[in-house]
Every structure is written in C-alpha cells, then in structure tokens.
Amino acid sequence: MSVGLLPEGLRDRLPPHADALARLVWRALDVAQAWGYERVSPPLAEFEDTLVGRLKSSRPQDLLRVIDPVSQRTLALRPDITAQVGRIAVTRMAHRARPLRLAYGGPVLKLKATQLRPEREMMQVGAEIVGTDNIAAAREIVSLALTALERAGVTGITLDITLPxxxxxxxxxxxxxxxxxxxxxxxxxxxxxxxxxxxxxxxxxxxxxxxxxxxxxxxxxxxxxxxxxxxxxxxxxxxxxxxxxxxxxxxxxxxxxRHGFEYQSWFGFSLFAEGVSGEIGRGGSYTVLHPDGREEPALGFSLYPDPLIDAGLGGKPRQRIFVPLDADAGAVEGLRADGWATVAALDGDDDAAALGCTHRFERGAVVAV
Amino acid sequence: MSVGLLPEGLRDRLPPHADALARLVWRALDVAQAWGYERVSPPLAEFEDTLVGRLKSSRPQDLLRVIDPVSQRTLALRPDITAQVGRIAVTRMAHRARPLRLAYGGPVLKLKATQLRPEREMMQVGAEIVGTDNIAAAREIVSLALTALERAGVTGITLDITLPxxxxxxxxxxxxxxxxxxxxxxxxxxxxxxxxxxxxxxxxxxxxxxxxxxxxxxxxxxxxxxxxxxxxxxxxxxxxxxxxxxxxxxxxxxxxxRHGFEYQSWFGFSLFAEGVSGEIGRGGSYTVLHPDGREEPALGFSLYPDPLIDAGLGGKPRQRIFVPLDADAGAVEGLRADGWATVAALDGDDDAAALGCTHRFERGAVVAV
Structure with missing residues (x-):
C-alpha cells in the first residue's frame, strides 16, 4: 500500500526534529524582532510572471507550477522569500521610512533537489534592510545573522566573506x-x-x-x-x-x-556550521527594483536551517513527566512552569516509560521512572 | 504595472499582523508542547491520490494541483494538516505507544475562497490524540484548545458542543x-x-x-x-x-x-471569539485508518487563527526605541532584554519618529521621542 509514500524531496518532519526546527525559526525571528525588524509574510504562491521577474538566483525552470482555475493563470510556488520581501518593500511598504527593516520565515519549494540538499521543501528565515547598504548596515546584518544562530543553539559557525x-x-x-x-x-x-x-x-x-x-x-x-x-x-x-x-x-x-553572489554588489557572505556540509545561510548587499525602474540599495541574509536540524542542532525538547489521572491541576501547571512537558494519564493502562517519560509525578513528588 | 498584484485569496501579511500571527501560532504550540504534544511537520504537497484518500471534510475538487516533472505525477497542496497527521500516526509513528499526542502548525491552501473567508492560504494549528477517545481525552483536548487561545491573547471565547x-x-x-x-x-x-x-x-x-x-x-x-x-x-x-x-x-x-461534523463520532465542538465572524476552530472525536484497514480512535482540534489576527487579537509587538550610532553594545542588549525593539541608526539622517520609534536612547537614558 502506497500510504505514507511521499514525492521525492518532500518529507515528514517527525519528533523531535519538527519541534527543533520550529524553535530555531522562532528564536532567530525573535532576535530579529528585538533588533527592530518587522515581520512580513508573503503567500506561498504568486503569479508565475510576477515571481519570475523578481527572482535573481532562481530561474523560471526551477519553479513548481500550480494550476489555478480561479485566476485561470499559472501560479508558481515560491523558491525564495527574499524576492517577495523586495516586492513588498517597493509596493505596499514603499511609503515607509528607510532604512526599512523586514524579517520573514517560512517554507520554500524547489522543482528539483540537489545532491547536497535532497529536499525540495525547506525552511527559509531571513532579514533585510532596504534603503541603506553602508558598512553600518552590513555590520548589523552580519551581527544579526550570527546572534540569531547563537540564540537558536547553533555552534561552530564560520563566516566566509566575499567581495562580489x-x-x-x-x-x-x-x-x-x-x-x-x-x-x-x-x-x-x-x-x-x-x-x-x-x-x-x-x-x-x-x-x-x-x-x-x-x-x-x-x-x-x-x-x-x-x-x-x-x-x-x-x-x-x-x-x-x-x-x-x-x-x-x-x-x-x-x-x-562569485558562485551564488552574481547579484550581490560590494559585500557578500556565506555561513557554515561545524558538522554540517554546505552552506547554512548567505547574505550580502544587492538592489531592489521599484515599479518606476528606480533601484534601491538593500542588504540582508537568509538562513536555511533544515540541515542544522538534521545534524542534531537547534536545542532540546522539554523532559517528559507522567502525571496520574487524579493529579491536582494547579500542581501540574506548576510542573509546566518549571519546564516539564506533562503527559497526563488518560486511562489506567497508560505507560509512563512507553510514552517517553523519564519521570512520574506521584503524590506531589517528581520520581524517576 | 502588475507588480504587487497577487492571485485572488493570496495575500501579503504586513506588520504588525505577520508578527502577531507567528506569535499566536508559537504560543499555542508552546502550550501543546508543555502538555506533552510532540510536533510533526508534514510537507506542503503530497501525491494527490494519497492526500485525497485521507481527506474527510475536503473533496478532491477543492485541491490546488501542482505539476511535478520529477515524479511525473500530480501533487496537491494540502487543504488540511489533520489528515497528514493521521497518516503519520498510522505509518511512521505506528510503532509508538498510545495515546500518541501530536501537534502541528503551518499554512494550508484551498482552491476556492468562501464568502466568510476570502483567503485561500490560511494558517492551521492543532493537536491530536491518537489511540484514545474517552472523556479524559476529550477533556484534555478542549482544555488545551482553550488554554492555547488564552495564552495567545485571545479573549471572549465561546465553546459550542455538539454530539455528532x-x-x-x-x-x-x-x-x-x-x-x-x-x-x-x-x-x-x-x-x-x-x-x-x-x-x-x-x-x-x-x-x-x-x-x-x-x-x-x-x-x-x-x-x-x-x-x-x-x-x-x-x-x-x-x-x-x-x-x-x-x-x-x-x-x-x-x-x-451536524454541519462539518459528518466525520466526527460521539463528540464535536466549535470555537468562536467575540468580534470575529465564523468559527475560529473546531474539533472532536474521529477515527484514523491504518494501512491494514483497522480504524483507530482519535480526538483533536484545529485552530484557524487568521481571522483573529485580522480582528486585532494576538498580542502587541515590542515598543521601538531609536539607538544612536555610537551607543554601547552592552547597553543596547540590555534594552532588548527589557523588552524593547532597538532600532539602530545606520547613518546620521535616520529619523527615530519616522522609523516608528516612541523612544530614543540618549546618553544611557530612555527618552520619549
């Protein structure tokens, strides 16, 4: 039976990896928010021609296409969010003061996998400064990328600088x-x-x-x-x-x-992490195109955290404690506040160890299973 | 010029809504994690026939289809994550002890919008218990849904119970x-x-x-x-x-x-929030189908938080403070730890008020703009 079989390059993320990925993305974007970057969230699909016009490192033949009977046009699933953020910066947020600091995180889809990255759906997280690409901006973007990785529990980072x-x-x-x-x-x-x-x-x-x-x-x-x-x-x-x-x-x-930096101007960088093959992120200076043809300087980075999760980075889940049927609700809430994941018995047969609990809550005390 | 024009039902979420949505999703799933629910993250697209076989409330004609030259088969974008979570529970996690508690959050896509919900891409967040559908399980699922909404800053909730x-x-x-x-x-x-x-x-x-x-x-x-x-x-x-x-x-x-509960067994519920038209979530008891034909009881809920964000719920962003070019890095980090979003000057012309800052950091002091 073919149930459970997924298309090549698309996969289920299971525990604890799905949680580690979500935590990494959240922490990275939480840092960006604390640094004044406002989050935007463009849609997963756009009209193919709109999207292609703004893509720099992806070509039209790299896109997964969607048939849309409603618009009777071809949509494309985004292979990259940076181009969408650029579009937002020069259209709906064109009136906003510069430098405009934007952050984003979400899945992107590619038509084909590569040998190094067999996945076609991957998470992209990033931040962009639109309107300024001076050294102060570059310093902030690089610092933000590294701080975001650090807060997300990623260690052993190498920053490789290039001058495109x-x-x-x-x-x-x-x-x-x-x-x-x-x-x-x-x-x-x-x-x-x-x-x-x-x-x-x-x-x-x-x-x-x-x-x-x-x-x-x-x-x-x-x-x-x-x-x-x-x-x-x-x-x-x-x-x-x-x-x-x-x-x-x-x-x-x-x-x-120059590889991968064909559209960067004076500054570019790649990020690597110990024990992870290939880049985990990249960034640099570039320009975004306004509807009137004007080019505006910009500087930003994108992280692709999936390989970090596959390598076991991204932090640990909560430890699990088994809670009996008759436990006091306030005491259980206290355990959660102390950082436990509480696993409540739903009937008398539930087995603490089989449910992944290292501890059991018994008569008000935390006991090892 | 058509730049910025998006297909019907697909939209950009701008500040502060994109951030509010991400925060709501994170908080809801953080509560689920603390209650022992492990996160899974299925792909955005699957083979159409695999997905259709498990969809209960969506029909094949409700799906957005993707052309996949790699598999030479038709993929469908998921209109619902619950069916994917059910698939994971009976395949890759079939060996795991029951009750199996799983949580998820991510975008789903529908072919057509409805009058009540004009969006075709929406966020879905939920939690499922697989293997037990007794009253204790129903109590936990309803409590979790309400606690998750409460922690995410949603007030004025109505729980409507039905017996399908x-x-x-x-x-x-x-x-x-x-x-x-x-x-x-x-x-x-x-x-x-x-x-x-x-x-x-x-x-x-x-x-x-x-x-x-x-x-x-x-x-x-x-x-x-x-x-x-x-x-x-x-x-x-x-x-x-x-x-x-x-x-x-x-x-x-x-x-x-019965409407929308055709596939629920003994227990179903809908969630509403004051000031938001239509349901914001639903749940109940149902069964998941194993590859060998066996049916396993399950109970869960899904939230659709986009309308909550549109209604202004989901918490507030950090207040923004403008930080001069020569500010001490440690002091700036301290401001962030105190809950500020720091907006650093990148050159002498940057304007605190235009950049949305209510305060300015001047000679070590926080001053209103």
Missing part, C-alpha cells in the same frame, strides 16, 4: 581588463588557477588567490596588494564588520568567490 | 427511525423545524431543538429527555468536559448540529 564586484572594480580601475575578458579572469580566480591567470596575462590578479583563507592572514595579504583606494576602503569595511562579530564565528575571506 | 452521532444513536435505540429516513430527521433538526419534525412523525425528537443554547439550561433540557442510558452517559461526559474548562469560555450546546 571586486574583479569588476579592479578591472575598471587599477588592474585593467577589457570587458570581454573579465569573465575569463573571474573563472580562473574561482578555480584558484594561478598558472592559468599568469598564462592569460592576469598576473596582477595572482595575489588575490593568496588572499583567500582564515583571518587575519588573508586580510593582511589583501592589504598588501597595492591597488590604491579601491582596496583600502573595502578592507576598512571588512575590518569594521568583522570587529563587530569577533568571537561569534571563525572568519575566512574568499575575496573573489 | 446522537441522532443515529437515538434512531437505532430508544427513538426508532428506519435507516432510510434518518437523513430527513437530521435535516429537520438542523433547520430547527419543529413543525416539520411533528408532521414527519419525529415527535420524540422535538425536545432536542430546545436543548440547544447556553449552558446550563440547554444541558438541563437534554437531561429532561427520557431516552434511557444513551443520554445519561453523554450528559455525564459533557459535564466532565465542561467542568474542566469552567471560566475559560462561554458554553453553548447544539446537540444535533
């Missing part, structure tokens, strides 16, 4: 490359191919390869590259950002990393 | 009706059509019409009907359930109400 438009900036300035060859230089830098860079005549870009790796050495090597004011202001920016989060994460620099 | 299989039970016992005429009797009772009941020869059912209304009068009238043991045990059950929730809700009885 660095090659473009150098190529247009101190280390000239004609426009048609910039992609080639970028690909060689992505591959950390020193020989290829030299052979192609991109010698001046070679020191950028060595400027990847753990702080502070990598930043020192970036500082040693003589490219005038371009690097100086960026280094000052990175220093200001990383100083604010000292002790909250291991820091690495990958100045020319 | 009462007419069947009376018809098969003390007040005989041949099987083919039971639906007719039920329809007349639903319409509270005393004349029709008398004309159709269902005179003995007439007193049930008067047994609808506020407690304790309605229950007294039900008690006055001489139908032998059938009513006595039900009245004792209702008394045990309602005694446990005295003071938490206004109580009404509608013993023959």
């Amino acid at each position: 438009d660095l090659v473009d900036t150098l190529a247009a300035g101190p280390f000239p490359i004609e426009a048609g060859r910039i992609d080639r230089a970028r690909a060689l830098l992505d591959a950390k191919d020193a020989g290829g860079l030299a052979a192609a005549g991109f010698d001046r870009y070679l020191p950028l390869i060595d400027a990847a790796g753990p702080f502070p050495q990598a930043l020192d090597r970036l500082r040693a590259i003589d490219a005038g004011g371009v690097l100086a202001s960026r280094i000052a920016g990175i220093e200001a950002i990383t100083t604010a989060v000292a002790g909250k994460a291991a820091l690495t620099l990958d100045p020319t990393e | 299989d009462l007419v069947d039970t009376l018809a098969a016992g003390p007040f005989p009706i041949e099987a083919g005429r039971i639906d007719r009797a039920r329809a007349l009772l639903d319409a509270k059509d005393a004349g029709g009941l008398a004309a159709a020869g269902f005179d003995r059912y007439l007193p049930l019409i008067d047994a609808a209304g506020p407690f304790p009068q309605a229950l007294d009238r039900l008690r006055a009907i001489d139908a032998g043991g059938v009513l006595a045990s039900r009245i004792a059950g209702i008394e045990a359930i309602t005694t446990a929730v005295a003071g938490k809700a206004a109580l009404t009885l509608d013993p023959t109400e």
Whole structure:
C-alpha cells in the first residue's frame, strides 16, 4: 500500500526534529524582532510572471507550477522569500521610512533537489534592510545573522566573506581588463588557477588567490596588494564588520568567490556550521527594483536551517513527566512552569516509560521512572 | 504595472499582523508542547491520490494541483494538516505507544475562497490524540484548545458542543427511525423545524431543538429527555468536559448540529471569539485508518487563527526605541532584554519618529521621542 509514500524531496518532519526546527525559526525571528525588524509574510504562491521577474538566483525552470482555475493563470510556488520581501518593500511598504527593516520565515519549494540538499521543501528565515547598504548596515546584518544562530543553539559557525564586484572594480580601475575578458579572469580566480591567470596575462590578479583563507592572514595579504583606494576602503569595511562579530564565528575571506553572489554588489557572505556540509545561510548587499525602474540599495541574509536540524542542532525538547489521572491541576501547571512537558494519564493502562517519560509525578513528588 | 498584484485569496501579511500571527501560532504550540504534544511537520504537497484518500471534510475538487516533472505525477497542496497527521500516526509513528499526542502548525491552501473567508492560504494549528477517545481525552483536548487561545491573547471565547452521532444513536435505540429516513430527521433538526419534525412523525425528537443554547439550561433540557442510558452517559461526559474548562469560555450546546461534523463520532465542538465572524476552530472525536484497514480512535482540534489576527487579537509587538550610532553594545542588549525593539541608526539622517520609534536612547537614558 502506497500510504505514507511521499514525492521525492518532500518529507515528514517527525519528533523531535519538527519541534527543533520550529524553535530555531522562532528564536532567530525573535532576535530579529528585538533588533527592530518587522515581520512580513508573503503567500506561498504568486503569479508565475510576477515571481519570475523578481527572482535573481532562481530561474523560471526551477519553479513548481500550480494550476489555478480561479485566476485561470499559472501560479508558481515560491523558491525564495527574499524576492517577495523586495516586492513588498517597493509596493505596499514603499511609503515607509528607510532604512526599512523586514524579517520573514517560512517554507520554500524547489522543482528539483540537489545532491547536497535532497529536499525540495525547506525552511527559509531571513532579514533585510532596504534603503541603506553602508558598512553600518552590513555590520548589523552580519551581527544579526550570527546572534540569531547563537540564540537558536547553533555552534561552530564560520563566516566566509566575499567581495562580489571586486574583479569588476579592479578591472575598471587599477588592474585593467577589457570587458570581454573579465569573465575569463573571474573563472580562473574561482578555480584558484594561478598558472592559468599568469598564462592569460592576469598576473596582477595572482595575489588575490593568496588572499583567500582564515583571518587575519588573508586580510593582511589583501592589504598588501597595492591597488590604491579601491582596496583600502573595502578592507576598512571588512575590518569594521568583522570587529563587530569577533568571537561569534571563525572568519575566512574568499575575496573573489562569485558562485551564488552574481547579484550581490560590494559585500557578500556565506555561513557554515561545524558538522554540517554546505552552506547554512548567505547574505550580502544587492538592489531592489521599484515599479518606476528606480533601484534601491538593500542588504540582508537568509538562513536555511533544515540541515542544522538534521545534524542534531537547534536545542532540546522539554523532559517528559507522567502525571496520574487524579493529579491536582494547579500542581501540574506548576510542573509546566518549571519546564516539564506533562503527559497526563488518560486511562489506567497508560505507560509512563512507553510514552517517553523519564519521570512520574506521584503524590506531589517528581520520581524517576 | 502588475507588480504587487497577487492571485485572488493570496495575500501579503504586513506588520504588525505577520508578527502577531507567528506569535499566536508559537504560543499555542508552546502550550501543546508543555502538555506533552510532540510536533510533526508534514510537507506542503503530497501525491494527490494519497492526500485525497485521507481527506474527510475536503473533496478532491477543492485541491490546488501542482505539476511535478520529477515524479511525473500530480501533487496537491494540502487543504488540511489533520489528515497528514493521521497518516503519520498510522505509518511512521505506528510503532509508538498510545495515546500518541501530536501537534502541528503551518499554512494550508484551498482552491476556492468562501464568502466568510476570502483567503485561500490560511494558517492551521492543532493537536491530536491518537489511540484514545474517552472523556479524559476529550477533556484534555478542549482544555488545551482553550488554554492555547488564552495564552495567545485571545479573549471572549465561546465553546459550542455538539454530539455528532446522537441522532443515529437515538434512531437505532430508544427513538426508532428506519435507516432510510434518518437523513430527513437530521435535516429537520438542523433547520430547527419543529413543525416539520411533528408532521414527519419525529415527535420524540422535538425536545432536542430546545436543548440547544447556553449552558446550563440547554444541558438541563437534554437531561429532561427520557431516552434511557444513551443520554445519561453523554450528559455525564459533557459535564466532565465542561467542568474542566469552567471560566475559560462561554458554553453553548447544539446537540444535533451536524454541519462539518459528518466525520466526527460521539463528540464535536466549535470555537468562536467575540468580534470575529465564523468559527475560529473546531474539533472532536474521529477515527484514523491504518494501512491494514483497522480504524483507530482519535480526538483533536484545529485552530484557524487568521481571522483573529485580522480582528486585532494576538498580542502587541515590542515598543521601538531609536539607538544612536555610537551607543554601547552592552547597553543596547540590555534594552532588548527589557523588552524593547532597538532600532539602530545606520547613518546620521535616520529619523527615530519616522522609523516608528516612541523612544530614543540618549546618553544611557530612555527618552520619549
């Protein structure tokens, strides 16, 4: 019988994982709220064409489509919430003062899984600042991402910083490359191919390869590259950002990393956690498009906490205590206030141990099962 | 330009409503967790045929369908989570000791809106006991639903109790009706059509019409009907359930109400809140179907909190305080610990009042804006 069989990439989250995920999301968003970020909650599906127009890292062919007999149009399930938040910022919240701080959390759906992430439905949690993308904003976004993870019980975090438009900036300035060859230089830098860079005549870009790796050495090597004011202001920016989060994460620099940052401007970052393969989040500076064509600077991050839960992070559930049929309601409420999950007997046969209780409430006392 | 235009029945939740909804859901599920309910989180979509087989109150034609090129089958977006929780209880959690207590919360999607509820995407939050449907279980489920609403800041609740299989039970016992005429009797009772009941020869059912209304009068009238043991045990059950929730809700009885309770067995209830039109939740006893054909008793409730949020319930957001660029990080953390939402200046032009701040943090002091 096929009952219980789910489509590839869609799954049931069972105890204790479902609870751990909800707790992680709640705690992360509770931190965002305390930092002045107001929550928005866009719908799970939109008109396909509206959604596609705002998606940056997803392509139309990555979308799960929904047939909507009511509108007689094709809807798409959102593969990303950031684009929806951008839409809200420039439409229904366009009149609100800037910087506009928004937070969000909810499921997203992708057409296809990847080898690293076999799930097609995943949780996305994030925060965005719209209207400001200066260093203070970057510092706040990075600090918020790390604090949210910390409060959610995630440890062993690595923050990997990148400068998405660095090659473009150098190529247009101190280390000239004609426009048609910039992609080639970028690909060689992505591959950390020193020989290829030299052979192609991109010698001046070679020191950028060595400027990847753990702080502070990598930043020192970036500082040693003589490219005038371009690097100086960026280094000052990175220093200001990383100083604010000292002790909250291991820091690495990958100045020319472009993969997944194609739509970021001067600043980007990835988040990793010990024992979890692949990114757990990412962020950076970008622009949102207004209906009148104007572009507005923005800066934000998204976390994808499912792999953290699969790795056993996200906090522990309450300990369970079995409560007999005739227990005093006030005393049971007291146990809950003390942090217990109370499991009430519903008939005489209920078995404390089988119901996962480590303790039993007996004549007013907490007794180990 | 159509940017910002969403499909009918799908909407953006903006501040402060998105936050209020998330807070209400979190608090309700936090209460369930403290009562020993473990959270499960089924996927947003399943194979259409699997989902349809378990849906009780939704029909296949009520589903939004998704084209899935990966499985090459039609998926359906869930219109209800209870059916998915039932599936989990009899498959992946079939081996777990009973009573199995499960809780859930997440969005559901319907093909069509109704006049009363124009939204097609709505939040559903609930808890189910699988394996026991006795009075103790009913008392716990009703208490949990009311406590969850109370903790979530919802006031003015009415609990309306119904006995879904009462007419069947009376018809098969003390007040005989041949099987083919039971639906007719039920329809007349639903319409509270005393004349029709008398004309159709269902005179003995007439007193049930008067047994609808506020407690304790309605229950007294039900008690006055001489139908032998059938009513006595039900009245004792209702008394045990309602005694446990005295003071938490206004109580009404509608013993023959069937609408929406077609799949409930001996006990059903609806929840209403002052100032909110229509039900905000419902629950009762039912059965879940195992893969081997066995039916297992269950009892639970679902809340649909969106209308509560639209009515302004669900608690207030943190008050916002503007924090200057050079503020001490420890002091700012202290403000958050005191319950403030801190809104940091990101550059010199940021305007406290425009950013929704009622206060400003100035030289270590909280000052009204």
